[in-house]
Amino acid sequence: xxxxxxxxxxxxxxxxxxxxxxxxxxxxxxxxxxxxxxxxxxxxxxxxxxxxxxxxxxxxxxxxxxxxxxxxxxxxxxxxxxxxxxxxxxxxxxxxxxxxxxxxxxxxxxxxxxxxxxxxxxxxxxxxxxxxxxxxxxxxxxxxxxxxxxxxxxxxxxxxxxxxxxxxxxxxxxxxxxxxxxxxxxxxxxxxxxxxxxxxxxxxxxxxxxxxxxxxxxxxxxxxxxxxxxxxxxxxxxxxxxxxxxxxxxxxxxxxxxxxxxxxxxxxxxxxxxxxxxxxxxxxxxxxxxxxxxxxxxxxxxxxxxxxxxxxxxxxxxxxxxxxxxxxxxxxxxxxxxxxxxxxxxxxxxxxxxxxxxxxxxxxxxxxxxxxxxxxxxxxxxxxxxxxxxxxxxxxxxxxxxxxxxxxxxxxxxxxxxxxxxxxxxxxxxxxxxxxxxxx
Amino acid sequence: xxxxxxxxxxxxxxxxxxxxxxxxxxxxxxxxxxxxxxxxxxxxxxxxxxxxxxxxxxxxxxxxxxxxxxxxxxxxxxxxxxxxxxxxxxxxxxxxxxxxxxxxxxxxxxxxxxxxxxxxxxxxxxxxxxxxxxxxxxxxxxxxxxxxxxxxxxxxxxxxxxxxxxxxxxxxxxxxxxxxxxxxxxxxxxxxxxxxxxxxxxxxxxxxxxxxxxxxxxxxxxxxxxxxxxxxxxxxxxxxxxxxxxxxxxxxxxxxxxxxxxxxxxxxxxxxxxxxxxxxxxxxxxxxxxxxxxxxxxxxxxxx
Numbered sequence: 009x010x011x012x013x014x015x016x017x018x019x020x021x022x023x024x025x026x027x028x029x030x031x032x033x034x035x036x037x038x039x040x041x042x043x044x045x046x047x048x049x050x051x052x053x054x055x056x057x058x059x060x061x062x063x064x065x066x067x068x069x070x071x072x073x074x075x076x077x078x079x080x081x082x083x084x085x086x087x088x089x090x091x092x093x094x095x096x097x098x099x100x101x102x103x104x105x106x107x108x109x110x111x112x113x114x115x116x117x118x119x120x121x122x123x124x125x126x127x128x129x130x131x132x133x134x135x136x137x138x139x140x141x142x143x144x145x146x147x148x149x150x151x152x153x154x155x156x157x158x159x160x161x162x163x164x165x166x167x168x169x170x171x172x173x174x175x176x177x178x179x180x181x182x183x184x185x186x187x188x189x190x191x192x193x194x195x196x197x198x199x200x201x202x203x204x205x206x207x208x209x210x211x212x213x214x215x216x217x218x219x220x221x222x223x224x225x226x227x228x229x230x231x232x233x234x235x236x237x238x239x240x241x242x243x244x245x246x247x248x249x250x251x252x253x254x255x256x257x258x259x260x261x262x263x264x265x266x267x268x269x270x271x272x273x274x275x276x277x278x279x280x281x282x283x284x285x286x287x288x289x290x291x292x293x294x295x296x297x298x299x300x301x302x303x304x305x306x307x308x309x310x311x312x313x314x315x316x317x318x319x320x321x322x323x324x325x326x327x328x329x330x331x332x333x334x335x336x337x338x339x340x341x342x343x344x345x346x347x348x349x350x351x352x353x354x355x356x357x358x359x360x361x362x363x364x365x366x367x368x369x370x371x372x373x374x375x376x377x378x379x380x381x382x383x384x385x386x387x388x389x390x391x392x393x394x395x396x397x398x399x400x401x402x403x404x405x406x407x408x409x410x411x412x413x414x415x416x417x418x419x420x421x422x423x424x425x426x427x428x429x430x431x432x433x434x435x436x437x438x439x440x441x442x443x444x445x446x447x448x
Numbered sequence: 449x450x451x452x453x454x455x456x457x458x459x460x461x462x463x464x465x466x467x468x469x470x471x472x473x474x475x476x477x478x479x480x481x482x483x484x485x486x487x488x489x490x491x492x493x494x495x496x497x498x499x500x501x502x503x504x505x506x507x508x509x510x511x512x513x514x515x516x517x518x519x520x521x522x523x524x525x526x527x528x529x530x531x532x533x534x535x536x537x538x539x540x541x542x543x544x545x546x547x548x549x550x551x552x553x554x555x556x557x558x559x560x561x562x563x564x565x566x567x568x569x570x571x572x573x574x575x576x577x578x579x580x581x582x583x584x585x586x587x588x589x590x591x592x593x594x595x596x597x598x599x600x601x602x603x604x605x606x607x608x609x610x611x612x613x614x615x616x617x618x619x620x621x622x623x624x625x626x627x628x629x630x631x632x633x634x635x636x637x638x639x640x641x642x643x644x645x646x647x648x649x650x651x652x653x654x655x656x657x658x659x660x661x662x663x664x665x666x667x668x669x670x671x672x673x674x675x676x677x678x679x680x681x682x683x684x685x686x687x688x689x690x691x692x693x694x695x696x697x698x699x700x701x702x703x704x705x706x707x708x709x710x711x712x713x714x715x716x717x718x719x720x721x722x723x724x725x726x727x728x729x730x731x732x733x734x735x736x737x738x739x740x741x742x743x744x745x746x747x748x749x750x751x752x
Contacts, residue, residue: 046555048666051564189722217725219670221662224458225705225724231587232451245667248565252661256574256589258581278565278663282574318562 035353037074037341039064039081039109040131042096042118047087049244051274052326056114057083058316059330060337065313066304067338074341075350079109086118093118094125101129107353110134110153110337110363116192119152124437127151131356132363136333137162137268137291141195144423145430146364146392147441151356153363153392155336156291156385157417159192159267160199160425161396163239164417166265166289167203169400170237179208184230186250187241189215196241196267202421220246227253240266242275251279251286261285265400272325276403284405289398292332292382294408296323299377301331325408332382339368339376364389364447383414389444396422454586455702461592463678463698464599465661468654470675470682470690471602472647477684478610479619479643480531482542488672489553490648494519495655495664499568500561508570512652519648527641535636536626554669565665570656595657599691602653606646606687619643623685677732683745692743697728 041060044053064079073079082103084096093113104111110132113119119139126133127150135143135154143152157165171178185200187193197213204211212233214226220242227250230238238259242250247270254261262285266275271288296302305322308314321327344354344362354362366387373379387394397414434441469491476484484490497515498508506514530545574591581587610616622629622639630636655664658671674697682693701724708727712720741747 046558046563050558050666051562054563189725213719213721215719215722217722219667221658221667221670222462222674222724224462225455225702228451228455228458228587228702229706245565245662245665245670248663248665249661252574256576256591257587258576274565278567278665280567280569 035077035351036080036107037077037109037353038104038107039079039337040097040100040104040111041081041083042086042093042100042111042113043083044086044088044114045083046085047089049088052272053088053114054316054318055272055274055321055324055326056330056333058314058321059327059332060112060334061315061330062304062308063300063331063334063338065308065315066300069307069311069313070303074338075345077341077345077351077353079338079341086113086115088115088118090115090117090121094121097122097125101131104131104356106355108132108356108359109341109354110359112136112333112337114138116140120191123149123152129356130360132360134333134337134363136329136336138192142426142429142433144391144393144426145441146387146389147444148430148434148439149392150364150442151360153387155363155387155393156332156382156395157268157398158393158396158422158426159195159241160422161393161417161419162267162289162291162398163196163199164203164422165396165398165415166239166267166400167200167207168415168417169412170239170265171207174236181209181236182212182233183209184212184214184233184235184238185241186214186216186226186230186238188220188243188246189217190243192243192269193241198425199417199422200239202425203418206418206421216242216246216250218246219244221249223249223253227257227259230254230259231257236263238264240264240270242266242270247275248279248283251276251282255282262287262402265289268398271401271408273408274326281405283403285402287400287402287411288408290325290401290408291395291398292325292329293380293399293410294323294325294328294401298328298379298381300335300381301328303377304331328381332378335376335378335382336366336368336385339372340366343367363387364392366394389442389447391423450585452703455706456699457586457588458592459699459702460695461589461596461698462702463694463696464592464596464691465654465657465694466671466674466678466698467682467691467694468595468599468602468650468657469671470678470694471599471606471687472650472654473672473675473679474684474687474690475606475643475647475650478623480542480640481623482539482546483684484647485543485546486550486553487647487651487675488669489550489557490519490522490651491655491658491671492666492668493522493553493557493655494648494652495568495659495668496557496561498652498656499566499659499664502568503561503566512656515652516649519652520645523644523646523648524641526644527637531640531644532637535630550669554666558666563666565663568656568659568664570660572660574661591661598653598657602650603687603691606650609646610687615639615642674728677728679742680732681735681742683742685746686742686744689742689744697731700731701728 043057086093116138119135133152139154141158143149266288276283340362344358348358368385383395383397385394397416400412401408402411472487497518498511501511501514576587618634678693682689704727705724709720
């Protein structure tokens, strides 16, 4: 009896060992997500992180992950609060020790709080369109990536758009810069001042105190100033209040152009008809006619694995932005696997290299069904932004309609500002910048 | 000079909007001697209830009635589950309870009705009145005038209610001393349920006006920040004080925002705009030094 049990037990033990070995061999690429779905800006986070996670699921379902590596994630709720953001990062970082995709916090404040920590822990921080913008200079900030565009390049691109609308000349014109009186709102001032000096237009700066739910005085001042355009750097309730106040003083909405934080459906729908004609910059387009967005709905939601409870959010600006962020993150994993081994998960250090060597062309975007969803991007050690392009879109009362092609900000004017700021930061922190000519 | 009056009138009308929120605080304070930290959250809940009911297919009038029912039920539940246990406790205990209540509402309301910002159309367009624009070149909004009219009616009704009704007198007795009021047979529980219901109604009016103006969203909870200096100035126990305080704060912050920054810029250089966030608080603090009980507040004298 004992003799007959022994081989059976051995077989079971061997099978268990093989199964567990198999489980170890199945590679998983982990994405730590300190995000937000509740609190004051929860609605924005729901669409963004919904889109992000849906794309990870899509790649898993459609291609069985990246070269066989399954994409996994864990969310931690930050409520857009800096302290909670740091707490979430600390909680997730142990899980990210073996494999880590880029970390997207969707918060400038949390990004600032994590810049030094993430570099120490060798975990790459993605700050697409926000964050510490002088991190464009990767020689000083190896682990921080303000990918696609920055506040300053965006402001410069908006000025370029206005200039084109004015027959290529802004001399003698007056532009009001209406901004949220915070670090975010003040970031673009340096770019607006540089553009004003270059293009010889008059710049009038008008700050709005947080939260911006009362702007009567500011708009009466704008009415008195009679500007040719208002460049608008709002946030949250400030956006709808500004659109309503513009209506109240009779300022034309099609002369107002906002940053990408002012250009989602959530920013304009509550303002009703007051938002019609208003324009905003964006680094991704809205709509379901982008092939990958339509396919996500078919594949992921068809399989009952969608992340959103409210499917009507699919195709909105913020949902598509989440997908765009995931596209870049997954493409970085692919790029990293080319160097470190196909079918292997990347650790934070390897993902950092991949983010610094991205080269996503229009052909590649077409291949993954993301044509025109976002601009081409090519990063390097001295350019962690990789694009600097935005489109201008206009709200027609029901949807955002692109009214320009991709517009690149004035790199020659703006990037030296980043380099100067990064140099100052390196001096303060005692950092020796990397020699980018030796990085590959 | 025309511009000065335009800013002044605009400020006074904004002040009425602040007063609408401040009135809710006054209601609770008058009846229980407690500063209701949850008033901003109640404004949010009320406005969200209206748009939530409208999304389910209810017309505006029905949505308002349903939202009022929700706010009344909320008031009764607050009395039953939170306040009843705290009778005769120090005011700080009641204040702490309202802090908890604020966080509870801020979490629960979007869970029920959704957190995305939404428009609330009450049929009044926020556009300038053509006559003022043509004759005086002044921007005076139709919406702001309606808000002023609504606030006036509300204040008159509440003032009459407190002064001349049995319930109103009972409310004031309860505010003075819970135990003494109970000892002469005033039903404290009923009184508190009524006052929280009325505060819910005031929150509903404020929520609808602010929601129609800026959209219904979480930021409605921030309207409480605008009401605080109004209360300090007008007094925590005075209904007319809330209106007068609102007018003073509204007008002064707008005038300050326009006229102080250029002077500061000339003197010190740099950009000094965006002062309306803190200016009303400085004004209220200065006022506290002169008249701690506020313009219309009751002078509190303790005999030892």
